[in-house]
Amino acid sequence: MHDVKGSLLESLTLADARRRRRLNRLLRKMARLDPVPPSGLSPRRRAMAAVLLLVLLLVGVWRLGLTGEDRAGFPDRPADAQARPIGNPPSQEVTSTAFDFLQTQPGSSEPVTYDPCAPIHLVVDPRTMVDKGMRMLEEAADEIRAATGLSLVVDGLTDTGASPGRTATSADGSTWTPVLVSWTDPDATPRLGGMTAGYAGSTAVERDGHRWYVTGVVMLDGPQIQQTLATDGWTAARSVLMHELGHLVGLGHVDARGQLMQPTRESGLDAWGDGDRAGLAAVGRGRCIDY
Ligand SMILES: [Zn+2]
Incomplete structure (x- = not known):
């Protein structure tokens, strides 16, 4: 969730295509003029910038029904399973820590x-x-x-x-x-x-x-x-x-x-x-x- 006021969000949500295009043009202009991240702005400008610069993708994560553990039995090995990993992720030339896992293994920082x-x-x-x-x-x-x-x-x-x-x-x-x-x-x-x-x-x-x-x-x-x-x-x-x-x-x-x-x-x-x-x-x- 982010900190934009609901009314502002709603106004963007309800904007028609023409208004969105206008906002997008404004947004591009702002992005060129003002590369300061929203966190460096005053609360009011921050809210405005957030509306202009950001489109909400997702609030929270899936927490209904399917998340959590399911301790039911394991089925048979899938017919298309391999003995080794099917592919490999590319080796990382740049080490970044700008990510987070949804779940980690019990007592460990390794991801599920x-x-x-x-x-x-x-x-x-x-x-x-x-x-x-x-x-x-x-x-x-x-x-x-x-x-x-x-x-x-x-x-x-x-x-x-x-x-x-x-x-x-x-x-x-x-x-x-x-x-x-x-x-x-x-x-x-x-x-x-x-x-x-x-x-x-x-x-x-x-x-x-x-x-x-x-x-x-x-x-x-x-x-x-x-x-x-x-x-x-x-x-x-x-x-x-x-x-x-x-x-x-x-x-x-x-x-x-x-x-x-x-x-x-x-x-x-x-x-x-x-x-x-x-x-x-x-x-x-x-x-x-x-x-
Ligand atoms: Zn998301």
């Missing part, structure tokens, strides 16, 4: 991660999907694959949305439930109200004191991302998906400019920053599940 030896399967509920949304998702997934070494596989479409009763394993317990990417809207998903363009998170299971993410949910506000696409362009809209997939694989928010994992979208930023890359590499180096 997905199993790098098995693909992460995703299914897509396309109800409010933007134009070329599957391509946008694949491109965002590519950015995650390249930065983590994790294997994300988009299996296809589903007409089943998120439900609080979603479990980590299939009904017969034989497989992990695929990650659900749901293109939805604030009417169906009230947490997407206001400027929240999406939220995401994964479910951890634990065995012998070690935890792994095994499935998750990515909820996207289709109408809002469509508006971002129309006013700010493809890479800006795609960066929203990158941010949410960053949460999916285990990154939390970080208050550091230049990072896509900031809680608010930084104008003109549509690629991973050094901190994002360091964090993504770390969540790509998890332990494989020993089935």
Whole structure:
């Protein structure tokens, strides 16, 4: 959450496309004129700058239903699991600490991660999907694959949305439930109200004191991302998906400019920053599940 007054947020939320374009022009001008980060400004100017410079991506993290531990039994080893990690994150030339993990291992600062030896399967509920949304998702997934070494596989479409009763394993317990990417809207998903363009998170299971993410949910506000696409362009809209997939694989928010994992979208930023890359590499180096 950030500190912009609700009324200001609301006025931006309700702005029509023309007004948004005007704001964006103003924003670019301000960014050129005044590179001082918002924290260096007076409270009033800070609030104004926050409205102009930042678009809220997400309030908080996924804390409903799916987060936390699920101590249910492990299914059989997935048929497409490998003996070794399928890919590897790139080695880091720049060491940055501008990242945070959503969860860490019990008694340790090591992150909870997905199993790098098995693909992460995703299914897509396309109800409010933007134009070329599957391509946008694949491109965002590519950015995650390249930065983590994790294997994300988009299996296809589903007409089943998120439900609080979603479990980590299939009904017969034989497989992990695929990650659900749901293109939805604030009417169906009230947490997407206001400027929240999406939220995401994964479910951890634990065995012998070690935890792994095994499935998750990515909820996207289709109408809002469509508006971002129309006013700010493809890479800006795609960066929203990158941010949410960053949460999916285990990154939390970080208050550091230049990072896509900031809680608010930084104008003109549509690629991973050094901190994002360091964090993504770390969540790509998890332990494989020993089935
Ligand atoms: Zn976020």
